[in-house]
Amino acid sequence: MRRFLGAVLRLFGRAAFGPDRWKGFALYAIVLMLEFFGVWISVRMITWTKVFYDALEQFDVSAAIAQLWVFAGLVGLWAGTALFGQWFRDKLLLFWRERLTDAAVQSWLGKAAYWHLRPGLSPAAVDNPDQRVAEDCRNFIRLLLVVSVDVITNVVALGSYVTILWNLSDFALEFAIFGWDVSIPRYMVWLAFVYVAGSTLITHLLGKPLKGLVFRQERCEADFRHALVQIRDNATEIAQARGEEAERRHLDHRFSAIKDNWNRLIGREFILGLFVKPYYRSILRIPLFFALPAYFARAVTFGGLMQLASAFSSVATTLSWFIFNYRDLAEIAAVAQRLDDLFANAADPEPMPDVPRAIHQTHSADQGLQVRGLTLCTPEGRSLEPVPDIMIQPGDRIWLSGSSGAGKTTLLSALSGLWPYGTGSIERPSVEMIALPQTPRVFSESLAAAACYPGDPADIPETRLREVLTRVGLAHRLNGLGKSGGEAVEGLSVGERQRLAIARLLIHKPACVVLDEATSSLDLPAEQALMTLLRRELPEATILCVAHRPPDALAPYRTWAIGPQEQSERKTA
The missing domain is CATH 3.40.50.300 (P-loop containing nucleotide triphosphate hydrolases)
Structure with a gap:
């Protein structure tokens, strides 16, 4: 856990701090405020539940219709808040991803780490750096936003929901066991925490192997994709050697690794789902069953029962965030480790041991x-x-x-x-x-970029490029000078x-x-x-x-x- 948190903090620092960091934190603050407003709407929905169901119990048609309008207004507010929240979250994702990607590219190219950390040149060779820079940076920021915003929001929401549940649970659960009279005041509050704590422990025990399997799956997918890229880049050599069967064997070998690990991954997810799926489907109904003793004891009205169940459900759902997001937590742990290893190894490429x-x-x-x-x-x-x-x-x-x-x-x-x-x-x-x-x-950007490599073609006049290419015997390629993309250098x-x-x-x-x-x-x-x-x-x-x-x-x-x-x-x- 310490290593995971350290890696997350280091990566967050690379993405969030530096020039224009205020922009990222401003976007993050807006996202949080919209999430907090969503919590307020949820609290209002809990209050609405009691009023609406009490109106139904009393057959008060006008009050019920009025509450339907209130419900529509709350749903509209929630939808607008969710849409704007997602928009600002996506803007923040792009902003922080750009900064983290820039840091990863700089680290990989700086000190020629891309050269030193090749297999055979360093014991800490980095596999699939393209995936780590292109996909892991995006996935880390995406998961970081999901996890951090949800954690902060849930902490604030939990305080509100527990307060409501505490105020509603002003009665005790009384029963006898082995001749002893037992009385548990405000039992709905304690039951929520015990219920979720036990469920969380079971989830962790069942899902613990997921991190390693997710880590390996990312590597296998990247190895397969890299093999496909090599076929594209060496198409002529493969075709001339009639190497299709050999390439197919290589691809089959790579995909077999994907398939084997995938089967283990979905097997572990299935085992975890045996508990999580029923839990997810019952979390909104179990609270009602837990509150029935209070209703049958006439401690609450029917509307109060529904309000109590809603408050308990809100507390339990908030506390169950770890259970519902265990797969994402396993993924962010794997992604953070891969990215942190990239930065650590690139900063100081480790040499081969015992070699002068x-x-x-x-x-x-x-x-x-x-x-x-x-x-x-x-x-x-x-x-x-x-x-x-x-x-x-x-x-x-x-x-x-x-x-x-x-x-x-x-x-x-x-x-x-x-x-x-x-x-x-x-x-x-x-x-x-x-x-x-x-x-x-x-350089496949353009023929001009290939001719000027590693310089910028914008710094070289086109007349000079044409003159030089003609002198080295490439006059027949001048028609492609203005083209961009792989077409310009194809063939x-x-x-x-x-x-x-x-x-x-x-x-x-x-x-x-x-x-x-x-x-x-x-x-x-x-x-x-x-x-x-x-x-x-x-x-x-x-x-x-x-x-x-x-x-x-x-x-x-x-x-x-x-x-x-x-x-x-x-x-x-």
């Missing part, structure tokens, strides 16, 4: 790049071949060669400051560095994506460029043409090129061989 993390990273004074005594390790703790020392001056062109698996990509991650595992020292420039991978990121081959990535370098003109097999899908003449263009447009840029063949178009260049030298030479040959 002694790479000393500094910025060089002369904007060069120097590597000394560097040995990289895998996350499992296996040491790679020592990296040869090197001093790279601004404007140098370096061919980073080595066999597959020698650790070239890992080295690039270390040079960028991402890779933590290993020993040695790296002095790197503080200038802008852009790295192009073998399969570059294509881009890997080679076209690599041309698009080279266009980014021409647009941003960084001082340091890292090419990680960035032209591997192009034929040799196309590769040489783009490298020549790059050398001409960025004559003073430092270029570090990873390739399986010498980048002759970048000449003059130096070679930085990684891994066993003889393996590297055989690969080059």
